Amino acid sequence: MMWSSLVVVAALATAATACRPTVTTVSGTHAPDRVCGGELIFSDEFNSFDLARWQHELTLAGGGNWEFQYYDNNRTNSFTQNGVLFLRPSLTADQFGANFLRSGHLNIEGGQPADRCTNPQWYGCERRGSPSHVINPVKSARIRTVQSFNFRYGRVEVRARMPAGDWLWPAIWFMPTHNSYGSWPASGEIDLVESRGNRQMFSNGLHIGTQEAGSTLHFGPFPGQNAWSRAHWLRRNGNGWDRNFHNYQLEWTPDFLRFSIDNTELGRITPTNAGLWQFGGFHTSPFQNPWRFGTKMAPFDQQFFLIMNVAVGGTNGYFPDNVQNPHPKPWRNNSPTAAADFLNAQGNWLPTWNLNVNEGRDAALQVDYVRIWAL
Numbered sequence: 001m002m003w004s005s006l007v008v009v010a011a012l013a014t015a016a017t018a019c020r021p022t023v024t025t026v027s028g029t030h031a032p033d034r035v036c037g038g039e040l041i042f043s044d045e046f047n048s049f050d051l052a053r054w055q056h057e058l059t060l061a062g063g064g065n066w067e068f069q070y071y072d073n074n075r076t077n078s079f080t081q082n083g084v085l086f087l088r089p090s091l092t093a094d095q096f097g098a099n100f101l102r103s104g105h106l107n108i109e110g111g112q113p114a115d116r117c118t119n120p121q122w123y124g125c126e127r128r129g130s131p132s133h134v135i136n137p138v139k140s141a142r143i144r145t146v147q148s149f150n151f152r153y154g155r156v157e158v159r160a161r162m163p164a165g166d167w168l169w170p171a172i173w174f175m176p177t178h179n180s181y182g183s184w185p186a187s188g189e190i191d192l193v194e195s196r197g198n199r200q201m202f203s204n205g206l207h208i209g210t211q212e213a214g215s216t217l218h219f220g221p222f223p224g225q226n227a228w229s230r231a232h233w234l235r236r237n238g239n240g241w242d243r244n245f246h247n248y249q250l251e252w253t254p255d256f257l258r259f260s261i262d263n264t265e266l267g268r269i270t271p272t273n274a275g276l277w278q279f280g281g282f283h284t285s286p287f288q289n290p291w292r293f294g295t296k297m298a299p300f301d302q303q304f305f306l307i308m309n310v311a312v313g314g315t316n317g318y319f320p321d322n323v324q325n326p327h328p329k330p331w332r333n334n335s336p337t338a339a340a341d342f343l344n345a346q347g348n349w350l351p352t353w354n355l356n357v358n359e360g361r362d363a364a365l366q367v368d369y370v371r372i373w374a375l
């Protein structure tokens with residue numbers, strides 16, 4: 001009797017400390033030394049703003065889509081308060097004056113390690129303003145974990161509230177750490193959630209503003225061959241995704257990758273052994289398969305890091321030209337002066353951001369927590 005209860009106690013103690021092996025791998029300054037199955041491997045409840053975990057991007061680059069924002073590290077644009085992270089746009093003119101946008105010279109490169117411009121592509125570190133080519137009229141924030149935390153396979157939950165305001169484009173997403181299969185989109189991109197801040201924007205009769213949220217995978221051998229439309233899912237919410245916090249979830253395994261919102265599945269991919277080359281329809285193309293030495297999940301079988309940002313506008317078509325909005329879309333996606341066209345309509349879009357109400361929280365992407373578990 002005595003002996004058998006000792007065995008039970010010993011077994012329980014072993015179970016409590018055992019580390020279940022897992023396929024999840026991690027790297028980065030804030031990654032755990034040892035990864036155990038099912039355990040939390042990265043989290044932030046945003047009780048403080050830990051800039052060792054969250055590196056700010058400093059750039060005018062426009063995300064490859066000629067978006068209109070200037071990403072800076074400034075507590076006007078990114079801060080935590082009462083356990084919530086806020087990523088919030090403001091006007092560049094507030095800092096530099098209105099004339100500066102059309103005539104100034106902005107070089108954001110700095111000498112200290114934390115001042116370095118993080119993306120020189122697309123004139124990302126230096127711009128000169130003119131009436132037709134204005135300096136990025138909106139300041140905002142984009143933060144990432146590339147130095148602190150990268151992982152392959154796991155479960156992710158981000159509790160967040162989307163911003164409202166015309167032409168705002170929030171995103172919570174993942175990019176590949178090492179580009180193991182080549183540059184974008186060959187090494188993939190995982191978009192957990194994106195939305196548009198317009199409260200009353202319709203396209204072909206559908207509300208595509210705050211009432212729509214989407215998840216997407218980008219993958220293909222080069223930018224002109226990206227099969228994202230085969231891995232793109234939308235969910236409508238008549239109340240608007242800006243009205244409340246929701247849980248945006250990713251389950252990523254060696255066999256499938258699945259997006260959910262509030263525990264309801266949005267979409268998933270479950271590639272066959274022919275992999276994403278076939279799933280993307282590339283197997284009939286003349287191109288060489290960059291994933292041929294990877295697993296069936298390639299390029300989604302390598303480590304990724306997390307990015308969160310609020311972008312504005314852009315000319316890649318995320319804001320289609322044909323939308324109906326109370327104030328019409330002020331730029332066309334083929335306009336060479338898109339940012340100036342946007343700036344000239346400031347009297348229409350700025351009031352929708354409510355920046356003077358409650359410190360502009362309506363226009364902020366708000367994040368209650370980020371939690372990532374090993375499989």
Ligand SMILES: *[C@@H]1O[C@H](CO)[C@@H](O)[C@H](O)[C@H]1NC(C)=O
Nearest residue numbers: 074075076090091094095139
């Ligand atoms: C931060 O942003 C505010 C508002 O735009 C601006 O007034 C201030 O100069 C900025 N601070 C720095 C250090 O750039």
